[in-house]
Amino acid sequence: MSDRQETEMSGERTLDALDVAGTLKRLARELGTLADGTAAALAAAGYGEIPLRRRAAPVPDDDRLAAVAGRLIAARIERERHFPGDLFGEPAWDMLLDLFVARIEGRMAYISSACVAARTPPTTALRYIRYLERSGQVIRTPDGNDGRRFNLTLSDQAYRAMQAALAAFAAEGL
Numbered sequence: 001m002s003d004r005q006e007t008e009m010s011g012e013r014t015l016d017a018l019d020v021a022g023t024l025k026r027l028a029r030e031l032g033t034l035a036d037g038t039a040a041a042l043a044a045a046g047y048g049e050i051p052l053r054r055r056a057a058p059v060p061d062d063d064r065l066a067a068v069a070g071r072l073i074a075a076r077i078e079r080e081r082h083f084p085g086d087l088f089g090e091p092a093w094d095m096l097l098d099l100f101v102a103r104i105e106g107r108m109a110y111i112s113s114a115c116v117a118a119r120t121p122p123t124t125a126l127r128y129i130r131y132l133e134r135s136g137q138v139i140r141t142p143d144g145n146d147g148r149r150f151n152l153t154l155s156d157q158a159y160r161a162m163q164a165a166l167a168a169f170a171a172e173g174l
Contacts (some may be wrong), residue, residue: 065166066104091118091128100162
């Protein structure tokens with residue numbers, strides 16, 4: 001009696017490398033057939049190509065991202081020429097855009113300029129600044145030249161998040 005016959009008689013099953021390879025090849029062919037059929041059915045239903053994963057676009061340089069931020073700011077200001085300003089409220093986003101551009105341009109941004117960028121009453125803007133500060137998005141530091149004034153900068157985490165968001169906008173053609 002062969003080893004294989006003895007193993008089969010004892011109820012144990014062994015895997016032969018050639019059997020496994022043959023099974024895998026057969027399964028791969030079946031999967032290919034299923035994938036082709038699914039793709040054809042989706043195309044017939046009008047879905048066309050469906051990307052499985054969005055490819056990461058190359059990250060534009062900071063100057064280009066600042067230009068995207070500038071276009072977003074300009075678009076928001078233009079929008080307010082046609083609609084009431086309080087209809088759309090995103091003061092935190094407006095401040096983040098302004099602080100991003102300030103960082104790229106190498107200029108200091110102050111609490112007062114962030115309030116102006118928010119285009120809201122000062123009390124509202126200050127509330128958003130406190131929230132952004134507590135959430136780690138901005139850093140408030142005293143101005144070394146004027147004890148009444150505070151500088152406001154993006155945290156490194158917020159800066160990277162803004163880079164990613166603006167790169168996504170740039171990839172969409174903004």
